[in-house]
Amino acid sequence: MNATSQTRIAPGSEIRILHVDDEPDFARMVAGNLEREDDRFSTQWTTDPEEVAEIVASEAVDCVLSDYAMPELTGLDVLGEVRAVDPEIPFILFTDTGSETIASDAISAGISDYVIKKTVKEQYGLLATKITTHVERRRAEAVASRTRQQLHELTENTNDVLFIxxxxxxxxxxxxxxxxxxxxxxxxxLRENPTTFLEPVHPDDVDDLETAMGRAANGSSQQVEYRIQADSNKWVESHAEPIFDETGTVVRVAGFTHEITERKQRELELRAKNERLERFASIVSHDLRNPLSVADGYLELAREEADSDHLETVARALDRMETLISELLVLAREGQEVTETKSVSLDKLVLSSWNNIDQQHASLQAETNALIQADEIRLGQVFENLFRNAIEHGGDAVTISVGLLDDESGFYVENDGDPIPDDKQDQIFETGFTTNEQGTGFGLAIIKRIVNAHGWEIDLADGQDGVRFEITGAELTDQTNTPD
Known part of the structure; x- marks a missing residue:
């Protein structure tokens, strides 16, 4: 075997041709002419038809060009051996034998093309075109096949139902x-009758699904949750996206459906928990506050009849019980998930929260020029409790600062009071924990519940002089250019 090509171009564009002909001079001439026709061609030739299949099996060959009448094998014999190695490789007969019988046999054998040798140079242009056409078609088919296989693997290895x-x-x-x-x-x-798509759906959820399907057909993205009738405890969520043509008309709807049973069960459990908390809060409010009011009333009568320090002790105890009950009710309710938020001015909320507390001699420094997506009332409780906590533990002249985190992931509230002891830092958010004899231990626990209910996190920052709380995960936007 001899190689004549010195041309080497980028992989993927190069077309590698193997030419077999029992005349070495002719084979050499064909290789040279083909490479002059197209610089993508890299041609090697051989005079031994028996080694063609071996070359195809061991080397990268894009197209075989073969003579028909050769001493050892015919071109169709070579075709059979080559196709046994690579069933799809383009194979072109390039022969001076123009018999109709041979042409018919070649076509029956699955030859890619058939070209008669001529003495004119134009034949090489035709031959180059045929080679290029067959090779590029095969490459395109290979890419399409590989893409189909990849898409099949992708769609069959997902937990989602994918549909169009x-x-x-x-x-x-x-x-x-x-x-x-x-x-x-x-x-x-389903393919036989697509209208049966709704049959497995729980009857109570069919209307919602039909409404979503109609809106998707009219051009709106949709998301809908529903139950499967065969198992009323199985919940799924479908997303549908309209596909438009160049005129803006919806021509198809594509989407996916996945199971959300576990999530729905958690939601139901959370709802049940919240309902139990509401009932508990009602019981606390009614059954504890009533006797507390009675005790407070008799205390006032006792004060009218006698003046005693013991009565003041009772009054303080009753006030503390009222505080405990109030904060216990807040604690029971504030852990509920925040379902509705709006854009809130952090500046205004911080100031209004500050004005809602007994500031004593404390001072506030705030740089919070941002909007935040939050439940305004509940976030206000966070600031009020943090401010009260700072004054309670840092002294009535403490300085409190509120600002945005450098990475814009949230905000901080810090004060210049005494830092929290290292051995207490892991306990500060626990319900009932306090270092103040007059404290209830609910303040920071309430704060953490409200923060978590928003989907945020609150942490005590490390290495600070004083105390700094950082709340992260909040959605903040600059309000510099936002009109009031």
């Missing part, structure tokens, strides 16, 4: 096999 329907939902264009597991229906039955 026509805009009117009457024709199923694609759905993966996850549908069968999640909906307990066969893909074949």
């Amino acid at each position: 329907f026509s805009a009117d939902w009457d024709e199923l264009e694609y759905i993966n096999s996850r549908y069968e597991e999640l909906f307990d229906r066969s893909v074949a039955s």
Whole structure:
């Protein structure tokens, strides 16, 4: 075997040709002419037809160009051996034998093309075109096949049902096999009658799903939760996106569906927990405050009849009980998840919270020029409790600072009072923990519950002089250019 090509270009664009012909001078000439026709061609040749299949098996060959009549094997014999190695490789007969019988046999054998040798140079342009056409077609088919395989692997290795329907939902264009597991229906039955898509859905949820499907067909992205009828405890969530043509008309709807049963169970458990807390709060409010009011009333009568320091002790005890009950009620309610938020001016909220407390001789420094997505009332309680906590533990002349974190992930509240002892820092958010004999131990616990209910986090910052709380995870935006 001899190689004549010195041309080497980028992989992927190079076309590697193997030419077999029993005339070495002719084979050499063909290689040179082909490479002059197209600089992507890299041509090697051989006069031994018996080694062609071995070369194809061991080397990168894009196209085989073969003579027909050779001493050892015919071109069709070579085709059979090559196709046994690579069934799809382009194979072109380039021969001076123009028999109709040979051409018919070649076509029957699955030859890619058939070119008659001529003495004119134009034949090489035709030959180059045929080689390029067959090689590029094969490469395109290989890319398409690989892409289809990758998409198949992707869609069949997901926990989501992936689907594409026509805009009117009457024709199923694609759905993966996850549908069968999640909906307990066969893909074949759905493909046969796409309108049965609603049959597995719980009757109470059909209207919601139909409404969402209609809105998607009209061009709106949709998200809807519903139950599967076969198992009323199974919940799924579907997302649907309209696909538009160049005129803006919805032509298809694509989307995905996944199971959310565990999430719905957690939501139901949380709802039940909140309902229990509400009942508990009502019991506390009614059953404890009533006798407390009675005790307070008799205390006033006792004061009218006698003047005793013991009565003042009772009064302080009753006040503390009222504080404990009030904060216990807040603690029970504030752990509930925040479901509705709005854009709140942090500047205004910090100032109003400051004005809602007994400031004594404390001072406030705030640089909070930002908007925050929050429940305004509950976030106000966070600031009020942090301010009271700073005054209670840092002294009535403490300086309190509020500002935004450098990475804009949230905000901080700090004071210049005595730092929290290292051995107490892990306990400060625990319900009932306090270092103040008059404190209830609920203040920071309430703060943490409200913060967590927003989906945020609160932490005690390390290495600070004084005490600094950092709240992260909040959605902040600059309000410098925002009108009042």
